Amino acid sequence: MSKIDKVEVVVLDIPTIRGHVLSMATMRMQTAVLVRVLFSDGSEGLGEGTTIGGISYCPESPESIASVIETYIAPALEGRDGDRVNEAIQLIARTVKGNFIAKSAVEGALWDGLGKRLGVPVSQLFGGVVRSSLPAAWTLASGNSDTDIAEAHEMIETGRHNIFKLKIGKRSVRDDVAHVARIKNAVGDDVSIRVDINQAWNLQEARWGLKGLQDAGCELVEQPVEARYVRDMAELTAGYEIAVMADEVLNGPEDALRVVAARSADVLAVKVAQSGGLKRASEVIAIGEAAGLGLYAGTMLETGLSTAAALQLFSTVDKLSWGTELFGPLLLVEDILAEPLIYEDYQVKVPSGPGFGVALDPDKIEKFRRDGSKFTRAVNRA
Numbered sequence: 001m002s003k004i005d006k007v008e009v010v011v012l013d014i015p016t017i018r019g020h021v022l023s024m025a026t027m028r029m030q031t032a033v034l035v036r037v038l039f040s041d042g043s044e045g046l047g048e049g050t051t052i053g054g055i056s057y058c059p060e061s062p063e064s065i066a067s068v069i070e071t072y073i074a075p076a077l078e079g080r081d082g083d084r085v086n087e088a089i090q091l092i093a094r095t096v097k098g099n100f101i102a103k104s105a106v107e108g109a110l111w112d113g114l115g116k117r118l119g120v121p122v123s124q125l126f127g128g129v130v131r132s133s134l135p136a137a138w139t140l141a142s143g144n145s146d147t148d149i150a151e152a153h154e155m156i157e158t159g160r161h162n163i164f165k166l167k168i169g170k171r172s173v174r175d176d177v178a179h180v181a182r183i184k185n186a187v188g189d190d191v192s193i194r195v196d197i198n199q200a201w202n203l204q205e206a207r208w209g210l211k212g213l214q215d216a217g218c219e220l221v222e223q224p225v226e227a228r229y230v231r232d233m234a235e236l237t238a239g240y241e242i243a244v245m246a247d248e249v250l251n252g253p254e255d256a257l258r259v260v261a262a263r264s265a266d267v268l269a270v271k272v273a274q275s276g277g278l279k280r281a282s283e284v285i286a287i288g289e290a291a292g293l294g295l296y297a298g299t300m301l302e303t304g305l306s307t308a309a310a311l312q313l314f315s316t317v318d319k320l321s322w323g324t325e326l327f328g329p330l331l332l333v334e335d336i337l338a339e340p341l342i343y344e345d346y347q348v349k350v351p352s353g354p355g356f357g358v359a360l361d362p363d364k365i366e367k368f369r370r371d372g373s374k375f376t377r378a379v380n381r382a
Helices: 062-077 085-095 100-118 145-157 173-187 203-215 230-239 253-262 278-291 304-314 362-368
Strands: 004-021 026-039 044-050 133-135 138-140 163-167 192-196 220-222 243-246 267-270 294-297 347-349
Touching: 004 062, 004 362, 026 062, 026 100, 026 304, 044 062, 044 100, 044 304, 062 085, 062 100, 085 100, 085 278, 100 278, 100 304, 138 145, 145 163, 145 173, 163 173, 173 192, 173 203, 203 220, 203 230, 230 243, 230 253, 243 294, 253 278, 267 278, 278 294, 278 304
Parallel strands: 138 163, 163 192, 192 220, 220 243, 243 267, 267 294
Antiparallel strands: 004 026, 026 044, 133 347
């Protein structure tokens, strides 16, 4: 038995390469809460909890994630059997309500540790890979049409991305539709254009918006109205040919069931952190598959660590019809991994090593750590 000796937390503040304009905030920095679980046999596991735009996106903030882990989850887990991950997940669920991102960060470290001790990738713990790389979308979110067009052309020409999601919802519907149409015309029919509203529209605006986006050649619209308006989402899903994707409404399998029952989406944006961890995300995937809905691997704009964790899970999915948005590390000024993930040929490669298949760069952790936030021992343990 490998007991859980200690759960450690470090907070990183990493600038982004440009302003990332969302309907509710403009991100110029990403804060990642890293978790390290130390086990009695000398092994360790790494996890990450990250949100988008501070606390403007969801009820959790980096500070609350760190506090919940240190104050409630860590004391409950210390001394427990680290190999019994499912038991730990149930214990965390009884100890803490909500706080899906905090739970996901710790659970991720447990899966990573188990995979390392067994000498297998985490994907093997979920049945094994069906693909070694996944299509990766890039988000155009500068807020300026000319800048976004130039950025898209650069991504296409370098073979990095040919699927683009536009962040809109901050301007009028008419202006947003014109912005999307201009970019679609500039990149052509061989490139996929999707949009994310981040709940910014009301139903009336969404009716006009979806019609305009559909006419402009946009393929998918993500969470156009507030997550609580399930019936509005159902009306939009039934009323237009453009695919409607659920995102913020999804916090685990129970919400996925509610979306399926209400027929309020064509596609599920499955996010590991938002689901509450890899296991719950796998259950969301299973529900989407059983209902015949499209699946999309979403991101909380994580570092390479959580991106690698997501790749381990989504590489096991047979039909990921809408691809992934696992580009988070590319939005940061520097990667915190010792060996960054590989993005090429419009794909991101799945790491093949034990656990999540990645290691942290200690110098980068030291460079970006928030004052007073530090692992007590070296990041890479012998």
